[in-house]
Amino acid sequence: xxxxxxxxxxxxxHQHHIVQENxxxxxxxxxxxxxxxxxxxxxxxxxxxxVKKVEVVEGECEKNHYWENFGKEKFCGWSTYAKCKTDADCxxxxxxxxxxxxxxxxxxxxCEMRDCYNRQGYKCKCIDGKCQWSLLKQQCWIIKFYxxxxxxxxxxxVDKNTNNVIGGTQTRQ
Numbered sequence: 001x002x003x004x005x006x007x008x009x010x011x012x013x014h015q016h017h018i019v020q021e022n023x024x025x026x027x028x029x030x031x032x033x034x035x036x037x038x039x040x041x042x043x044x045x046x047x048x049x050x051v052k053k054v055e056v057v058e059g060e061c062e063k064n065h066y067w068e069n070f071g072k073e074k075f076c077g078w079s080t081y082a083k084c085k086t087d088a089d090c091x092x093x094x095x096x097x098x099x100x101x102x103x104x105x106x107x108x109x110x111c112e113m114r115d116c117y118n119r120q121g122y123k124c125k126c127i128d129g130k131c132q133w134s135l136l137k138q139q140c141w142i143i144k145f146y147x148x149x150x151x152x153x154x155x156x157x158v159d160k161n162t163n164n165v166i167g168g169t170q171t172r173q
Contacts, residue, residue, distance in 0.1 A: 024056050026163065030143035030156035033165045047154075053146040061142060061157040062135040063121040066168045076116035079124075079132040080105060090124045090131035100124035100133045121167070140166060 031048070038047040082102025084090050093099040095111035097119065125134045141158040152172035159166050 026141045026158045050147040051145045055144045057142040060137050061140040063166045081130040084126035084131050087125045090126050092124050100131050102131050
């Protein structure tokens with residue numbers, strides 16, 4: 001039951017095809033990672049006794065570091081939306097690097113370091129002609145642990161090249 005009260009996160013994954021192999025080593029990587037998270041968040045819950053199915057999907061995922069950042073303040077950097085043609089026209093600015101701005105803008109901010117300025121998984125890029133923050137995307141394995149009470153799944157994203165956990169999400173159905 002307690003696993004059902006997790007806060008949902010929005011994540012973008014473009015699924016290419018499904019691989020259902022219970023012997024797939026990425027399942028072990030994801031399970032080991034999720035065990036640490038679930039145990040820290042809910043020490044008295046045996047989450048894996050509620051899992052009714054595990055599915056491995058190949059796709060493109062946002063490198064959102066969901067599990068490492070759970071319970072922490074979300075990224076709060078901001079953008080000037082300066083005009084740009086390429087990523088080279090954009091750069092980070094501000095005293096703490098929290099601003100995505102046009103090259104040479106020189107945005108001045110107060111010099112404070114907040115946890116939410118951590119840009120891990122974000123890049124200052126030119127998107128639709130404007131400098132703005134974007135979550136990095138890469139090819140990954142999406143390991144879905146389907147549970148009941150309530151119905152849904154926890155997903156762990158594992159980088160296809162390094163086998164490192166790069167993010168995840170929770171979805172209620």
